[in-house]
Amino acid sequence: MSYPENLLYTKDHEWIKVDGERGTIGITDFAQSELGDIVYVELPKEGDTFAVHETFGSVESVKTVSEMFMPVSGTILEVNQALTENPELVNTDPYGAGWMIVVKIENPSELDSLMSASEYEDLINEGKER
Amino acid sequence: MEKIKKVSRHITQNEPLLFERSRPGAVGYKLPPLDVPAIEPQEVIGSKLLRNDDLEGLPELSEPDVVRHFIRLSTWNYATDLGMFPLGSCTMKYNPKINEWAARLEGFTESHPMAPESAVQGSLEIIYLAQELLKEITGMAAVTVQPAAGAHGEMTGIMMIRAHLEKQGNARKKVLIPDSAHGTNPASAVICGYAVETIPSDKRGLTDLAELEKRMDDTVAGLMLTNPNTLGLFEENIEQICKLVHERGGLVYMDGANMNALCGITRPGDMGVDVLHMNLHKTMSTPHGGGGPGAGPVAVSATLEPYLPVPLVVKQGEQFRFDYDRPDSIGRVKAFYGNFLVLVRAVCYILSLGPDGLKLNTEAAVLNANYLAHHLRNTYEIPYDGKIMHEVVFSDKNQLKYGVRNGDIAKRLIDYGFHPPTMSFPLIVPGALMVEPTESESRQELDLFIDAMKSIAREAEENPDLVKNAPYSTRIGRLDEVSAARNPILRWHPSQE
Numbered sequence: 001m002s003y004p005e006n007l008l009y010t011k012d013h014e015w016i017k018v019d020g021e022r023g024t025i026g027i028t029d030f031a032q033s034e035l036g037d038i039v040y041v042e043l044p045k046e047g048d049t050f051a052v053h054e055t056f057g058s059v060e061s062v063k064t065v066s067e068m069f070m071p072v073s074g075t076i077l078e079v080n081q082a083l084t085e086n087p088e089l090v091n092t093d094p095y096g097a098g099w100m101i102v103v104k105i106e107n108p109s110e111l112d113s114l115m116s117a118s119e120y121e122d123l124i125n126e127g128k129e130r
Numbered sequence: 131m132e133k134i135k136k137v138s139r140h141i142t143q144n145e146p147l148l149f150e151r152s153r154p155g156a157v158g159y160k161l162p163p164l165d166v167p168a169i170e171p172q173e174v175i176g177s178k179l180l181r182n183d184d185l186e187g188l189p190e191l192s193e194p195d196v197v198r199h200f201i202r203l204s205t206w207n208y209a210t211d212l213g214m215f216p217l218g219s220c221t222m223k224y225n226p227k228i229n230e231w232a233a234r235l236e237g238f239t240e241s242h243p244m245a246p247e248s249a250v251q252g253s254l255e256i257i258y259l260a261q262e263l264l265k266e267i268t269g270m271a272a273v274t275v276q277p278a279a280g281a282h283g284e285m286t287g288i289m290m291i292r293a294h295l296e297k298q299g300n301a302r303k304k305v306l307i308p309d310s311a312h313g314t315n316p317a318s319a320v321i322c323g324y325a326v327e328t329i330p331s332d333k334r335g336l337t338d339l340a341e342l343e344k345r346m347d348d349t350v351a352g353l354m355l356t357n358p359n360t361l362g363l364f365e366e367n368i369e370q371i372c373k374l375v376h377e378r379g380g381l382v383y384m385d386g387a388n389m390n391a392l393c394g395i396t397r398p399g400d401m402g403v404d405v406l407h408m409n410l411h412k413t414m415s416t417p418h419g420g421g422g423p424g425a426g427p428v429a430v431s432a433t434l435e436p437y438l439p440v441p442l443v444v445k446q447g448e449q450f451r452f453d454y455d456r457p458d459s460i461g462r463v464k465a466f467y468g469n470f471l472v473l474v475r476a477v478c479y480i481l482s483l484g485p486d487g488l489k490l491n492t493e494a495a496v497l498n499a500n501y502l503a504h505h506l507r508n509t510y511e512i513p514y515d516g517k518i519m520h521e522v523v524f525s526d527k528n529q530l531k532y533g534v535r536n537g538d539i540a541k542r543l544i545d546y547g548f549h550p551p552t553m554s555f556p557l558i559v560p561g562a563l564m565v566e567p568t569e570s571e572s573r574q575e576l577d578l579f580i581d582a583m584k585s586i587a588r589e590a591e592e593n594p595d596l597v598k599n600a601p602y603s604t605r606i607g608r609l610d611e612v613s614a615a616r617n618p619i620l621r622w623h624p625s626q627e
Binding site: 036060064 | 553
């Protein structure tokens with residue numbers, strides 16, 4: 001299980017990579033491995049605006065459908081069109097080619113409540129210990 | 131395969147599609163010779179109204195062709211009449227044959243929904259009885275039997291909550307739903323125009339009271355709660371939960387999917403619930419799926435009674451009649467009066483058992499789930515190990531280290547002659563295997579299931595590939611579910627290849 005240091009994490013297993021006011025968002029390695037083979041990804045349209053914690057899309061695996069939540073408030077700048085044809089990219093490269101959306105971050109202070117890589121790793125290990 | 135004690139023989143014959151069986155000119159009827167002069171149809175109805183090639187390509191078959199096709203398909207199926215069907219949250223109990231006898235009585239099957247009330251008093255009495263019996267069982271003020279199934283009942287219930295709040299001047303914005311809920315709960319709330327907020331479960335797997343306290347404000351229309359919840363645990367704080375929601379002007383919807391753990395023991399009405407649906411095809415032994423449609427009657431408190439769908443059946447003196455005079459009603463939610471013949475079966479079940487029998491069934495259902503939990507606890511993890519009610523949720527955690535997942539265990543169970551349990555639900559348990567034996571299973575059958583589960587755990591340890599490639603006893607082995615979902619190929623006519 002990998003937890004890249006340069007990302008921030010939510011307890012719902014999304015990650016965000018911050019680059020100025022641009023934030024790239026996806027789901028974590030843990031999330032993709034729990035879901036299993038992903039067969040469909042539903043994403044918003046460019047220009048859509050979402051508040052923090054709001055649902056911006058869903059991932060469907062053979063097992064289940066899971067919603068994805070906004071780590072921050074923002075407007076959608078880009079959507080990963082490649083996932084329409086190749087949803088398996090989320091399994092093979094969750095932090096790279098399997099990214100979901102790029103947003104314009106409205107309120108950078110919301111980033112403060114997100115977890116670091118080590119905090120997120122602790123959360124996952126805690127869950128395993130349960 | 132020697133250790134497999136219980137294997138049902140599986141018919142392995144292949145069966146083509148009806149379209150592939152088609153033989154030009156084959157028919158399933160024979161008409162007598164015409165005793166009037168033949169005429170061209172267009173002379174009578176005009177060519178404009180005449181259908182031309184719409185029917186081209188429909189299969190042409192004889193009666194035995196059709197009967198054999200469907201009977202063969204039916205032999206590929208699994209049913210409670212064949213063995214244990216431990217599909218958690220679905221209450222796949224045995225459906226007593228006396229229910230079928232009652233539902234086939236001519237007085238019921240031949241009664242017409244448009245018949246005058248005086249001509250169908252017996253059928254009206256059944257609807258009335260269903261309302262009254264379910265009122266008593268749930269402890270609620272009134273019941274509608276219209277909704278066709280559970281999710282339909284949920285929608286009906288939330289519509290009534292909305293109607294009530296609207297009448298008070300503010301429909302509010304949100305519905306709170308615990309993270310262990312059935313997926314239909316949030317869907318029903320959204321259909322009725324509410325936003326959904328998720329309440330996390332606490333460490334024991336119960337609704338987190340502190341979190342509810344925090345979120346329950348004047349924007350919240352109500353809470354949708356399953357009790358016992360989908361972890362098979364009784365929400366011990368239900369009274370406190372109802373009180374809190376009521377104090378802040380909300381209402382409590384109880385998903386009655388798990389009423390098989392409560393029936394005859396305790397009543398949602400006494401807990402403070404405002405509205406709930408029951409699944410007659412679960413708790414009251416009416417068939418699931420192909421055996422007949424479902425039924426999701428909704429019971430309400432006195433607060434919500436005015437909003438019930440029309441018509442209700444009422445009794446006046448010795449006569450039964452439809453009551454449409456309900457000005458605050460949300461209206462009709464289904465054509466006519468619900469799935470009537472399902473109600474006949476449910477009434478038959480309830481009356482043939484009586485109060486003591488219903489209670490005994492509930493006790494046996496809870497005992498059976500606890501028996502399985504007791505014997506499998508050391509083999510499979512029980513992540514939320516509280517007071518288990520009518521079902522128990524295991525996980526694949528102990529087997530995961532051999533690379534064996536819940537889906538593999540479920541598929542291997544097929545080889546042992548059992549229907550797989552519910553998988554990967556509730557969502558808060560990774561690798562969930564949700565087992566609901568119901569009261570229908572004898573100790574012998576439960577022991578066979580325990581042996582099978584233990585045997586699979588040993589196989590997972592000693593020969594994981596055996597489990598990972600199961601099943602072997604079915605017509606078709608392990609399916610490639612991923613390719614099927616990513617690139618579905620659907621056809622109902624002969625392949626072009």
